[in-house]
Amino acid sequence: MPSYNRRGLLKRALLSVYSQSLLPIEVTVIDDGSTDDTAIMLQQEFPQVNYYHQENLGVSVARNLGIQQATGDWLAFLDSDDEWLPEKLAKQMAALAAHPELRICHTEENWIRNGTQVNVPKKYAKTGGWIFSHCLPLCAMSPSTVLIHRSVFADIGLFDTQLPACEDYDLWLRITANYPVLLLEQPQIIKHGGHEDQLSSAYWGLDRFRISALQKIIDAGQLSEQNRQAAVNMLLKKAGIYLNGVTKRGKTDEADYYQRLIKKYEG
Numbered sequence: 001m002p003s004y005n006r007r008g009l010l011k012r013a014l015l016s017v018y019s020q021s022l023l024p025i026e027v028t029v030i031d032d033g034s035t036d037d038t039a040i041m042l043q044q045e046f047p048q049v050n051y052y053h054q055e056n057l058g059v060s061v062a063r064n065l066g067i068q069q070a071t072g073d074w075l076a077f078l079d080s081d082d083e084w085l086p087e088k089l090a091k092q093m094a095a096l097a098a099h100p101e102l103r104i105c106h107t108e109e110n111w112i113r114n115g116t117q118v119n120v121p122k123k124y125a126k127t128g129g130w131i132f133s134h135c136l137p138l139c140a141m142s143p144s145t146v147l148i149h150r151s152v153f154a155d156i157g158l159f160d161t162q163l164p165a166c167e168d169y170d171l172w173l174r175i176t177a178n179y180p181v182l183l184l185e186q187p188q189i190i191k192h193g194g195h196e197d198q199l200s201s202a203y204w205g206l207d208r209f210r211i212s213a214l215q216k217i218i219d220a221g222q223l224s225e226q227n228r229q230a231a232v233n234m235l236l237k238k239a240g241i242y243l244n245g246v247t248k249r250g251k252t253d254e255a256d257y258y259q260r261l262i263k264k265y266e267g
Contacts, residue, residue, distance in 0.1 A: 002062035003080035004032040007041050009192075014046050016083040016190075022090035025072050026050060030062035060159035060167045063143075067158060073150050081192045082144040088188040092147045095182055103149040104181050106141045107188035114194035128183030132176040132227050136214075136234040139169045141181070144189045152179060160216075163209050170213035177217065177227055205245065207238045214238070215261070232265050239265075 001017075003010045010029070017027055027049050031038050033056030042051050052065060067075060074093070078084060092105045108126050111118050126141070127134050134140050156174045159167045175181075214235040218228060243258040 001027070001029045001078050001080055002032055002059045002066065003029060003034065003038060004056065004059075005034045005036045005038070006080045007034070007036045007038045010038060010080040011041060011045065013078055013080050013083055014049070016085075017078065018046075019086050020084065020089050021087055022093060024076065024089060026070065028052070028066045028069055030054065030066045032056055032058065032062045058161065058164060060161045060163065064158040064161065067150075067153055070150075074147055075150060075153075076147050077143040078189075079144050082142075083190040083192070084144070085188050085190065089147070091184055091186070091188060095184055096147070099182055102182045103152050103179055104175060105147045105184065106145040106181060107184040108186060109142055109145055109189045109191045110187045112190055112192045126183050126185075128181050130176070130180050132173070133230045135169070135172045135176050136230060139166070139172065140176075141168070141172050142189070142191060143168050144191065148175075160213070163212065165206055166209035166213060169210050170216070173213055173217050173231075177223055205242060207242050211235060211238050211242065211261075218265070235265055236262060 001010070001013065014027070014029075017024065027046075029042060029046075029049050029051050031051065031053045033054060039051065039053065042049055050069065052069060054062065054065060063077065066077075074096075076089065076092075088107070092107070096102060096105055106126060109120065111120050123138060124140075126145075131140060152175060156171075156178060160170050161167075163170055214231050217223065218231050218235065223231060239258050239262050243255060243262065246254040246258065
């Protein structure tokens, strides 16, 4: 669990973890340089938590540290502003036991925006199986829903610390290019939104990070031909839209870069 200055939200998230019908063998919180009373709250109310403090280095560095410090084979993530429903871990472990060949499981989710439950837009509907193409337009899995076997990270690597946002999009591309995914169609988390410190609200033009992720996985040269062509098509689509945006804003240097990028992959 990464957290930055979210003492109250972190407490709510931890209460959902310790309300699981199947408790995790360990819980690790990575404090990403908080200046509030996060450490005191944890010491007083959750002394059993494995607590690590780092400088404010970002969510990817925090999650990677958590992965490296965890001792179990199955790793779950929970963002500090989300909650697990009580049967989340139990249902995922049961489903994975029934499909021992699979190494990653995610679930549907309920959305709360500004305290009110809302319908999840259709474009965010989850799916299972070989879902690489489904992961290309948007982030198709939520970190708070996933349960991943440690061997997957040994195979494809950790979160990309060079991406200030869309680091999960990048990870899902790398995973789903190599692994099928198990989906639980019943929501098992509550995903909260609408608060001011959401990472997705901190950056304009998030697609530029997705374009970087697409470029990286294409240039790695390890995709099947079908997946490579799908990734190239999505890169060209996103880069074209982003080029129009920066051109309208008079950002000539960025416009030149994306024109060259499009030309490179059109060939």
